[in-house]
Amino acid sequence: MRILVTGKEGQVDTSLQVLGQKLGLEIIRIGLPEIDLSQPESLEPPVREARPDVIISSAAYTAVDKAETETELAQKINGDAPGVLARLAAELDIPILHLSTDYVFAGDKADAYTEADMPAPVSVYGKTKLSGETQIRAATDNHVILRTAWVYSPYGNNFVKTMLRLGETRDEVSVVADQHGCPTYALEIARALLAIAQQVVIDRDPTIRGTFHLTGQGETTWAEFATAIFKGAEKRGRKPVRVNPITTADYPTPAKRPANSRLNGDKLDDTFGLRLDPWPTSLDDCLDRLIGPKEEDPS
Ligand SMILES: NC(=O)C1=CN([C@@H]2O[C@H](COP(=O)(O)OP(=O)(O)OC[C@H]3O[C@@H](n4cnc5c(N)ncnc54)[C@H](OP(=O)(O)O)[C@@H]3O)[C@@H](O)[C@H]2O)C=CC1
Ligand SMILES: Cc1cn([C@H]2C[C@H](O)[C@@H](COP(=O)(O)OP(=O)(O)O[C@H]3O[C@@H](C)C(=O)[C@@H](O)[C@H]3O)O2)c(=O)[nH]c1=O
Ligand SMILES: [Mg+2]
DSSP states (O other): OEEEEEOSSSHHHHHHHHHHHHHTOEEEEEOTTTOOTTSGGGGHHHHHHHOOSEEEEOOOOOOTTGGGTOHHHHIIIIIIHHHHHHHHHHHHTOOEEEEEEGGGSOSOOSSOBOTTSOOOOSSHHHHHHHHHHHHHHHHOSSEEEEEEOSEEOSSSSOHHHHHHHHHHHOSEEEEESSOEEOOEEHHHHHHHHHHHHHHHHHOOOGGGOEEEEOOOBSOEEHHHHHHHHHHHHHHTTOOOOEEEEEOGGGSOOSSOOOSBOOBOOHHHHHHHOOOOOBHHHHHHHHHHHHTOSOOOOOO
16 A cells, blocks of 8 residues: 655654654655745646555644744645645545644633544644644535644644753743643544555445544643643653643733633544553654653662
């Protein structure tokens, strides 16, 4: 099976490469400089040439704050390029898997969001990602849109790596404690994507198409997540770092973020029998890879 993936140095595309190699799957990653998603027509030649059995659309403009000013660029990459890719998939008569985000939701719901809830993004990034979803649905029914959240991994840039970097020079880091969400490990996303890809390539059943939520089990706040990161780092020999819990108002940013972006993963489990590992289990794996194994308990 030939799997075409957009993105070359990102968290999810790298995880797909690492896991795909282990499973003996052929992963073809395309990205800058050969293709530039801000010029979506640049996708056509490499996609046709690759003759894939399935496309995984992972690349995106993920700088949430910068998107507030680079609106047009973010729209091209997150909105229009997925639409072009989905039209190509339709033409080639192959399925497309696409990653979207918890930031399509406003964040004012008390419970976790389900696929039946109405998106209402509060940031440019969220709006452009929603446009990508809409353009994919319009182009082909043969799609699986997977909304994930708070992605971290040993690869690329993410909150875990940012905290570890800040912890090198500080004894305390202030982190927002009033945004609730589901940290998700990119290697777990890759595991799910490859399992789903293998199913949709051989099975035309419409009930395994559509929109699904895909996050690590469990929920937390950024402050609690940071605390777990520093505790895990300390068990691996790093110096202790305190987390000072603050409010969103204390940490002004150009983009507004949802207060609650927890996603309910029941539909994915019911449809594909897939549940991602709990985020603390995955965080351990991530820290093992970034720092090394936990030190022996002296007792
Ligand atoms: N990170 C997160 O917390 C979350 C991510 N998602 C979604 O999951 C998907 C994967 O995210 P993640 O792996 O973290 O993203 P990353 O930011 O780690 O990687 C994004 C990839 O897209 C590439 N890219 C960006 N702009 C262009 C362009 N103009 N042309 C070609 N390639 C480009 C990047 O290349 P380069 O590095 O060279 O710029 C990089 O390889 C995205 O669709 C994202 O919206 C959803 C929820 C949470
Ligand atoms: C670095 C830092 C961040 N924060 C806050 C800002 C923000 O509310 C939260 C997380 O910071 P980040 O910059 O990682 O957050 P952000 O870039 O908004 O992360 C989002 O990325 C996009 C791509 C998604 O799709 C989302 O699911 C989500 O993962 O923590 C602190 O409070 N203290 C700090 O020292
Ligand atoms: Mg960020």
